[in-house]
Amino acid sequence: MQQKLIVDQDNAFLSQDLARIRRDVPVRLDLAACVAHDYVYANVEQVFRALEFRSLIDRLPGRSGSALR
Numbered sequence: 001m002q003q004k005l006i007v008d009q010d011n012a013f014l015s016q017d018l019a020r021i022r023r024d025v026p027v028r029l030d031l032a033a034c035v036a037h038d039y040v041y042a043n044v045e046q047v048f049r050a051l052e053f054r055s056l057i058d059r060l061p062g063r064s065g066s067a068l069r
Contacts, residue, residue, distance in 0.1 A: 039062070041060060041062040041063060044060060045057055045060065048060075
């Protein structure tokens with residue numbers, strides 16, 4: 001294992017850097033602008049199922065299938 005790390009040292013450091021969660025980056029976020037007001041429930045449900053966001057499907061408003069306004 002040690003020999004492999006020596007041979008692939010650059011890749012090991014790159015992997016470590018890519019896996020690091022950066023918390024020191026400036027982020028400007030307007031949460032009010034992130035709220036979805038107008039969507040078709042069936043379309044969002046299909047995307048959530050494809051992404052395996054099962055627990056979020058039950059929390060989606062507008063389950064009747066019509067567009068949310």
